[in-house]
Structures are given as C-alpha cells and as structure tokens.
Amino acid sequence: MADMPEGYPGEGFFATSLSSVVGLARKNSLWPMPFATSCCGIEFMATMASHYDLARFGAERLGFSPRQCDLLMVIGTIAKKMGPVVKQVYLQMAEPRWVMAVGACASSGGIFDSYSVLQGIDQVVPVDVYVPGCPPRPEAILDGFIRIQDLVGKESIRRRNSESYKELLQSYGIQ
Amino acid sequence: MPGITLSNETIKERLIAKFGDQLSHFEEPYGLLTFEAPKELNLKVLQFLFDDEELRFRFLTDLTAVHYPGQAGRELAVVYHLHNLVDNIRLRFKVFASIERPDIFTATQLYSSANWMERETYDFFGVNFVGHPNLKRILNVDEMDYFPLRKEYPLEEQTRVDKDDAMFGRGSSIGERAANGVAGRSPEAGPVETPRDPNEPRTPASGTPGSGPQKQDWNTDTTKV
Numbered sequence: 005m006a007d008m009p010e011g012y013p014g015e016g017f018f019a020t021s022l023s024s025v026v027g028l029a030r031k032n033s034l035w036p037m038p039f040a041t042s043c044c045g046i047e048f049m050a051t052m053a054s055h056y057d058l059a060r061f062g063a064e065r066l067g068f069s070p071r072q073c074d075l076l077m078v079i080g081t082i083a084k085k086m087g088p089v090v091k092q093v094y095l096q097m098a099e100p101r102w103v104m105a106v107g108a109c110a111s112s113g114g115i116f117d118s119y120s121v122l123q124g125i126d127q128v129v130p131v132d133v134y135v136p137g138c139p140p141r142p143e144a145i146l147d148g149f150i151r152i153q154d155l156v157g158k159e160s161i162r163r164r165n166s167e168s169y170k171e172l173l174q175s176y177g178i179q
Numbered sequence: 180m181p182g183i184t185l186s187n188e189t190i191k192e193r194l195i196a197k198f199g200d201q202l203s204h205f206e207e208p209y210g211l212l213t214f215e216a217p218k219e220l221n222l223k224v225l226q227f228l229f230d231d232e233e234l235r236f237r238f239l240t241d242l243t244a245v246h247y248p249g250q251a252g253r254e255l256a257v258v259y260h261l262h263n264l265v266d267n268i269r270l271r272f273k274v275f276a277s278i279e280r281p282d283i284f285t286a287t288q289l290y291s292s293a294n295w296m297e298r299e300t301y302d303f304f305g306v307n308f309v310g311h312p313n314l315k316r317i318l319n320v321d322e323m324d325y326f327p328l329r330k331e332y333p334l335e336e337q338t339r340v341d342k343d344d345a346m347f348g349r350g351s352s353i354g355e356r357a358a359n360g361v362a363g364r365s366p367e368a369g370p371v372e373t374p375r376d377p378n379e380p381r382t383p384a385s386g387t388p389g390s391g392p393q394k395q396d397w398n399t400d401t402t403k404v
Binding site: 084085113117118119120121123 | 318335
C-alpha cells in the first residue's frame with residue numbers, strides 16, 4: 005500500500021493537492037524503457053526477475069516502445085555513435101519522462117576513458133538519477149528506482165511547463 | 180595430390196621465382212610465413228597468390244594497419260593475412276607507406292571482404308585505398324576528424340574534464356600531447372573540479388546535472404528526418 009500524501013482527512017473525504025495525487029499515481033505505475041547495452045543489462049535482468057522483482061514497485065510492465073514509457077533506463081556503455089540513438093529514444097518518449105543512468109559507463113563513461121565512448125549519457129540527455137557500480141548490484145538498481153519514484157512523487161505537475169525545465173531541455177538542444 | 184602438402188619453403192620459392200628480390204624480410208614467426216613487398220606490388224602479389232593453381236590463397240582472413248611513428252618514410256604498414264583453405268596454410272605480408280601519402284591500391288576487386296576491412300583501416304589509420312568503391316568511416320562517428328589509432332593522438336577521451344590526470348594514467352603522455360598541440364594538464368595542477376554554475380541545483384530533484392561545456396554537439400532532433 006502506498007503512503008497517504010499530506011492532506012486533510014475527514015469523515016468520508018480527503019483533501020490534498022492535485023500534485024500529490026498525480027505524483028502518487030505516477031510513481032507507483034512507472035513504465036520503464038530499458039536501454040540495455042552491456043553487462044549492467046544482466047544485472048537489470050536479475051532486478052526484473054522473481055528474486056528482486058521490480059514489479060513490487062509498480063513497474064511490472066517494461067515497455068519496449070519509448071512512446072509508451074515514462075522512465076528511460078540507460079543500462080551500460082554508450083559509444084559515441086550510439087549517442088544520437090539514445091537521444092532519439094528520449095525524444096520519442098512523451099512528457100513527463102525521467103531518465104536513469106545505470107552503472108559507471110552510462111553515468112560517466114566508466115573505465116572507458118577512450119575516444120570512442122560517450123563520457124556519460126548526460127552529454128546527450130538530461131539524467132535524473134545516477135546509479136553507481138560496475139556493474140551495480142540489483143539492490144543498487146532498486147535503490148535508484150526508489151529514488152526515481154521519490155522524484156516522481158514529489159514533482160509538481162507544473163514543473164514540465166516551467167521556464168527552468170524549458171531551459172534545461174534547451175541546453176540539450178531539444179525543442 | 181595426396182601426400183604432397185604445400186610448405187612454407189615451396190611458397191617462398193614460388194614467390195621468389197615470380198618476383199625476385201623485390202620481396203624481402205622473409206621470416207616464419209610461430210611457423211607463419213611472413214614477408215614484405217613494395218606497396219606498388221601489393222595487388223600483383225595478391226593476384227599471383229590467388230590465381231596460382233598450387234598456392235590458391237583465396238581467402239582474405241584479415242587486413243589491417245600498424246603505425247610505426249619511428250620509421251621515417253614508412254610509418255604505416257598495411258598487413259594482409261591470407262589463407263589457403265584447401266591445404267589449410269596461412270601467410271602474412273606487409274606493405275609500407277609514408278604517412279604523408281598513405282596511398283595503397285585497394286584489394287576489393289580480388290576479395291569482396293576487403294571492402295569492409297579497408298574502410299575500417301581507413302577509419303582508424305587513414306590509409307587511402309586507391310580505387311575503393313566507398314571509402315568512408317565505418318565504425319567511428321562520421322564527425323570524427325582524425326584517425327584515432329595513429330600513435331600521434333592521445334587514446335583518452337579529450338572532452339572529459341572531471342578526471343584528475345595524475346590519477347588516471349594521463350601524466351606520462353602530457354609532453355607528447357603538448358607537442359601535438361592538444362591541451363594537456365600538468366600533474367601538479369591538482370584535481371579537476373567540474374565547472375558548475377553556482378545557481379545550479381545540487382540535487383537532481385529540481386534540476387539535472389550535466390549541463391556545461393563538456394556537452395557534445397550532436398545533430399539534435401532526429402525525429403524530423
């Protein structure tokens with residue numbers, strides 16, 4: 005059961021802000037889009053499987069179409085040539101959308117300090133949560149997911165229309 | 180011809196009978212016949228090895244290049260690995276070109292597999308395969324403006340600003356990089372801090388890290404193709 009948001013409870017009614025209700029609904033029904041390219045993807049498979057069971061957090065349904073998903077999980081090394089692909093997948097997602105960089109490579113290029121590897125996916129798309137590890141254990145991926153849930157739950161429904169958010173996207177050349 | 184198998188000695192004799200002393204540096208490291216040919220002769224040697232009824236080297240196993248920065252005038256070696264599938268015997272030969280004019284005749288007319296491998300060799304070493312039908316980059320990003328496996332370029336990613344060079348093995352190559360006009364950091368300069376806008380939020384909750392000069396200039400909206 006999800007925790008009740010802050011509000012005014014009474015006999016047969018409950019008053020709270022729209023943002024909290026929307027946030028509550030969104031955070032417990034995230035549809036992740038896995039963009040798994042390497043060994044971190046194996047850990048993610050374990051995260052999805054019965055033992056760790058990402059479904060407990062309302063993410064039972066992985067989408068393999070970005071148009072249906074609201075959480076892009078980039079899991080693994082992204083070569084520079086793959087950079088525009090990550091960006092295109094991000095652009096195909098509808099707002100509101102969140103991004104999680106799983107593992108050292110997606111977060112910073114990791115051990116691949118090399119001419120061919122993108123030094124962190126935050127060079128092409130804005131990232132909400134970084135999960136460290138090489139590869140991170142499923143517990144770490146779950147922790148990252150819980151932090152995403154936290155952001156989603158607390159996000160104001162106006163954030164995506166705000167100037168600062170538009171500036172952020174602008175800085176990535178989006179729109 | 181049962182009982183008669185092709186030996187390295189036979190191949191060498193046939194090659195010398197055909198090309199005389201134009202071929203040089205015959206060796207057999209680990210039993211693999213290796214020699215060097217002048218770069219103008221590369222196609223003639225390949226064609227001879229391919230057509231000869233006895234030699235039958237009709238499979239191109241590998242084609243790549245090596246950069247020897249110390250050998251003036253013959254910095255780039257293009258290496259061919261050939262395989263005779265009938266007798267299961269391999270050989271390797273090299274041609275050398277100068278880095279100022281790295282022109283080598285293409286082997287695509289003889290081996291279709293050379294198409295991919297020559298593009299790759301061009302991509303990483305800048306060898307210009309004369310006559311190749313489509314000589315352009317194949318593995319690296321198209322915007323790349325240098326040949327990364329030549330030893331004149333640093334291997335490390337140069338757009339990265341958050342690493343302390345002294346701790347990531349970059350210290351030794353600083354002199355070289357300065358000589359090549361690439362900005363290098365001295366190891367005494369201490370750790371690098373990622374430049375941050377003081378107004379930038381520190382938690383991802385209300386903003387996103389990663390803006391700043393390290394961002395790459397991608398062609399952005401690919402959905403409008």
